[in-house]
Amino acid sequence: MPELAEIDLKVFVDAVTHYFQTSTDEPATIRSAYLAQDIPPSESYIGLITCSGRFRGCVHFSAADSMVRELLRCWGEYDHSEANLLDAVGEIANTIAGNARRHFGTGLQISVPVKLRGPSERIKAAVRARPFVIALRWRDHNAIVVVDLAPDE
Amino acid sequence: MMSAPDSQRFLGKYREIIVAVAFFLIFDLAVLVLNFYISYKISESAVEINLAGRQRMLSQRMTKELLIGLQDAQQLQDVNASIEKIYTSALGFNQTLQAFRQGGTVVSADNQPATLKAVAIPAAQDVLARADRLWQPLFQRIITIKRTNDDIRALFNAHLIGVEEAQDKSAERELTLEAAVRYAQVYNLDLLDLMNQFTNQLESAANQRANTLRQVQTAGILLALLNFGFILFKFIRRLLENDRRVEKARQETSEILGTVREGLFLLGQDFSIGSQYSASLSAILGKPIKAGDDLRTLLADMVSPESLKAATEYIGLLLGDRVKESLVQDLNPLVNLPVQLADAQGQGRQRYLSLYFNRVLEHGKIVHLLVTVFDVTTQVRLEQELAAAKQKAKAEMEVLLDLLKVNPAHLKHYLGRAERELLGINDQLRNIENSRDYRQAINQIFRQTHTLKGEAAALGLGIFEDLAQRFEDMLSELRGKSTVLGRDLLALPLPLDDFLNRIGQVRELSRRLSDLQAAFSEPNEPELVRNMTALAQRIAEDHAKQVELETDLALMAVLPPRIRHGLNDIALQLLRNAIVHGIESRSERLIWNKAVTGTVQVFLKQREDEYEFVMRDDGRGLIAEDIRAELLRRGLYTEAQLREFDDNQIVMKIFEPGFSTADSVGRDAGHGVGLDVVKHMIGELGARLSIATEKYSYTQFSICFPIPAEEATA
Numbered sequence: 084m085p086e087l088a089e090i091d092l093k094v095f096v097d098a099v100t101h102y103f104q105t106s107t108d109e110p111a112t113i114r115s116a117y118l119a120q121d122i123p124p125s126e127s128y129i130g131l132i133t134c135s136g137r138f139r140g141c142v143h144f145s146a147a148d149s150m151v152r153e154l155l156r157c158w159g160e161y162d163h164s165e166a167n168l169l170d171a172v173g174e175i176a177n178t179i180a181g182n183a184r185r186h187f188g189t190g191l192q193i194s195v196p197v198k199l200r201g202p203s204e205r206i207k208a209a210v211r212a213r214p215f216v217i218a219l220r221w222r223d224h225n226a227i228v229v230v231d232l233a234p235d236e
Numbered sequence: 237m238m239s240a241p242d243s244q245r246f247l248g249k250y251r252e253i254i255v256a257v258a259f260f261l262i263f264d265l266a267v268l269v270l271n272f273y274i275s276y277k278i279s280e281s282a283v284e285i286n287l288a289g290r291q292r293m294l295s296q297r298m299t300k301e302l303l304i305g306l307q308d309a310q311q312l313q314d315v316n317a318s319i320e321k322i323y324t325s326a327l328g329f330n331q332t333l334q335a336f337r338q339g340g341t342v343v344s345a346d347n348q349p350a351t352l353k354a355v356a357i358p359a360a361q362d363v364l365a366r367a368d369r370l371w372q373p374l375f376q377r378i379i380t381i382k383r384t385n386d387d388i389r390a391l392f393n394a395h396l397i398g399v400e401e402a403q404d405k406s407a408e409r410e411l412t413l414e415a416a417v418r419y420a421q422v423y424n425l426d427l428l429d430l431m432n433q434f435t436n437q438l439e440s441a442a443n444q445r446a447n448t449l450r451q452v453q454t455a456g457i458l459l460a461l462l463n464f465g466f467i468l469f470k471f472i473r474r475l476l477e478n479d480r481r482v483e484k485a486r487q488e489t490s491e492i493l494g495t496v497r498e499g500l501f502l503l504g505q506d507f508s509i510g511s512q513y514s515a516s517l518s519a520i521l522g523k524p525i526k527a528g529d530d531l532r533t534l535l536a537d538m539v540s541p542e543s544l545k546a547a548t549e550y551i552g553l554l555l556g557d558r559v560k561e562s563l564v565q566d567l568n569p570l571v572n573l574p575v576q577l578a579d580a581q582g583q584g585r586q587r588y589l590s591l592y593f594n595r596v597l598e599h600g601k602i603v604h605l606l607v608t609v610f611d612v613t614t615q616v617r618l619e620q621e622l623a624a625a626k627q628k629a630k631a632e633m634e635v636l637l638d639l640l641k642v643n644p645a646h647l648k649h650y651l652g653r654a655e656r657e658l659l660g661i662n663d664q665l666r667n668i669e670n671s672r673d674y675r676q677a678i679n680q681i682f683r684q685t686h687t688l689k690g691e692a693a694a695l696g697l698g699i700f701e702d703l704a705q706r707f708e709d710m711l712s713e714l715r716g717k718s719t720v721l722g723r724d725l726l727a728l729p730l731p732l733d734d735f736l737n738r739i740g741q742v743r744e745l746s747r748r749l750s751d752l753q754a755a756f757s758e759p760n761e762p763e764l765v766r767n768m769t770a771l772a773q774r775i776a777e778d779h780a781k782q783v784e785l786e787t788d789l790a791l792m793a794v795l796p797p798r799i800r801h802g803l804n805d806i807a808l809q810l811l812r813n814a815i816v817h818g819i820e821s822r823s824e825r826l827i828w829n830k831a832v833t834g835t836v837q838v839f840l841k842q843r844e845d846e847y848e849f850v851m852r853d854d855g856r857g858l859i860a861e862d863i864r865a866e867l868l869r870r871g872l873y874t875e876a877q878l879r880e881f882d883d884n885q886i887v888m889k890i891f892e893p894g895f896s897t898a899d900s901v902g903r904d905a906g907h908g909v910g911l912d913v914v915k916h917m918i919g920e921l922g923a924r925l926s927i928a929t930e931k932y933s934y935t936q937f938s939i940c941f942p943i944p945a946e947e948a949t950a
Binding site for chain 2: 087088089092093096112113114115116117118120211212213215216217218220
């Protein structure tokens with residue numbers, strides 16, 4: 084099976100940047116992209132989807148507590164309960180899943196997004212030796228998209 | 237035009253109906269002919285009846301005219317007219333009567349000639365005969381009257397007659413008239429009655445014919461109706477049967493077309509899709525299909541203009557009859573055709589389709605093409621993957637060959653350095669804070685990559701040189717951009733990951749090569765000695781014994797590999813045996829006044845024309861009684877059998893399968909296998925074994941084998 088290509092990474096990242104653009108009128112920008120070593124990094128709130136089929140593994144978006152709160156404020160939502168914070172990252176993960184479904188079609192089965200409070204054991208079980216990390220910045224906050232997908236042999 | 241088999245099939249299928257229609261026509265025709273015939277007969281009867289009726293009238297008129305004639309004669313008036321009338325009536329009556337009796341032509345009432353046949357009814361003939369008998373005397377009298385009158389008129393006209401003679405002639409005529417009147421008066425009614433009878437008989441016969449006609453007509457019409465009913469029944473039944481067959485065939489066709497996974501349809505001469513096509517066609521082509529759609533239009537949305545042109549030309553060739561189907565099959569441009577189709581979510585996806593065509597002929601003419609469409613995406617992708625895998629395997633082999641050429645120390649150094657550099661590059665990427673850092677970072681990474689490339693090239697590591705080059709190309713592109721954005725960095729981890737993966741793979745490969753080399757390396761003296769020493773120490777420790785190994789195996793190096801490997805295995809086995817079974821525990825050795833540390837000597841010596849491999853331990857020796865007891869205990873021999881062996885024979889039993897004197901089964905002894913394997917290997921080497929032993933003192937195994945001449949010693 085072919086390896087992940089740049090265009091595949093873009094699918095996941097574009098979903099997030101586009102999400103911020105449409106929901107806050109301020110896009111998230113890519114700060115950098117690198118390889119994770121050992122345990123993939125994660126922030127306080129994680130929205131995760133797992134994939135099987137053409138690729139297996141998971142993709143997750145995670146953001147620091149301050150970023151998710153600011154996102155809620157941006158929406159006019161001042162209830163910053165844990166559930167609301169988790170819902171916000173869950174929704175971003177949902178957008179990632181939707182974009183991936185459109186891009187990969189039926190060749191890739193994508194789970195319902197899972198919302199997690201980081202750090203999580205589920206993130207540690209990486210499929211790749213070095214998952215791809217795309218560091219994002221929105222306003223002054225950092226977030227990451229981790230793509231840990233490997234071709235299904 | 238129907239061909240002969242077709243027409244036979246048609247006749248066979250509709251034979252019953254054709255026969256029934258033929259019968260229907262025959263019945264109708266027969267009724268018609270009969271109708272004509274009987275109508276003719278009835279019209280003939282009508283003439284006869286009319287004429288018979290006229291006979292009645294003539295008989296009466298003649299009587300009346302005779303009376304008038306007689307009266308005219310008696311009153312001396314002109315009788316010529318009366319006599320002419322009488323005669324004319326008599327002639328008509330007689331002519332008709334004779335015609336009824338024997339056949340002949342008469343003048344009918346409308347002065348037309350009418351031909352009569354002799355009446356075929358016997359009773360009527362009888363009546364006619366009787367009438368004739370009554371009539372003839374009267375007719376003769378009338379003839380006489382006519383003749384007498386004619387004579388008188390002739391004489392008058394010639395002025396040849398006198399008054400007296402005229403009176404006589406008139407008196408004669410009057411007498412003849414009187415005679416005729418008398419006769420007529422007597423038989424007039426009888427003749428009338430007979431003519432009445434005759435007329436009635438003719439009417440009755442005519443009625444009978446009319447009845448017969450009605451019956452025949454009724455029967456004919458009934459038969460025709462029955463036949464019509466039969467035809468209707470047969471026809472309807474056949475129609476219903478055909479309807480059922482057609483419906484069944486339609487249903488089967490629908491089932492086939494609904495179930496078959498391939499796209500199936502008939503293509504007309506105008507490239508239009510026929511009315512029957514498989515349900516899967518729409519799914520395969522990724523759009524709704526309807527009958528009459530033009531295949532060219534469908535393909536135009538999916539393939540390049542060049543492919544469409546090639547496809548149109550090819551289909552055109554098949555629809556024409558200038559080329560043979562089998563000759564152009566290999567030219568089909570629609571096999572493994574890449575197409576852009578919409579998936580269930582409406583997204584454009586590349587698929588691969590294969591369209592195959594078969595001509596459908598009718599009377600030798602091409603009427604349709606049967607088109608089968610397969611979605612071969614999975615197959616094509618598998619083929620592509622297979623090709624990629626082959627390419628990859630080839631590349632791996634090239635890598636392997638490259639590696640073999642490189643100094644291992646240099647390779648190891650390069651792998652370590654490259655990994656450190658790449659991880660350093662990764663750290664730089666991770667630590668980039670903002671866009672101001674991008675250009676500086678890219679320049680730095682470019683330099684590092686360039687160095688890695690140079691080193692790889694210097695070492696002849698083509699694979700790493702290529703990887704570095706690809707990375708460098710990507711970085712060069714970024715360096716050439718006026719503005720570098722964060723999203724431009726998105727692709728950088730990909731070559732980085734490839735490079736690191738490749739380093740890991742080469743490390744793994746090197747490790748495997750190293751293992752392989754170890755596995756294939758030849759045992760030599762130092763290594764054998766090392767192995768034996770290690771084994772001796774381990775076994776001694778396991779069994780709480782102390783052992784010292786003395787070796788002299790320098791000659792091993794000159795032996796051929798086959799013998800060297802064999803001796804290696806034998807030595808290890810005998811050593812294990814010597815320590816486990818031969819050398820005593822420290823306490824036991826003290827009892828026998830021996831040194832606490834046991835000694836095992838192993839050496840290889842050359843003696844004249846052979847080599848001797850010896851293993852000697854200063855242990856308890858092979859004690860025949862103990863071996864004998866063990867053989868009995870293990871049930872390998874009976875007491876009686878054991879009594880027959882001498883001590884030397886008993887000692888040799890230790891080489892038999894299943895023998896062991898170990899008290900318990902452990903890693904080194906007690907399985908009853910070991911010495912029998914040694915014996916087998918000695919046999920394979922073509923060697924000779926001898927054992928020397930002394931109770932409580934020593935055991936020595938000597939293996940002698942000839943100096944090999946023909947085998948290489950390398």
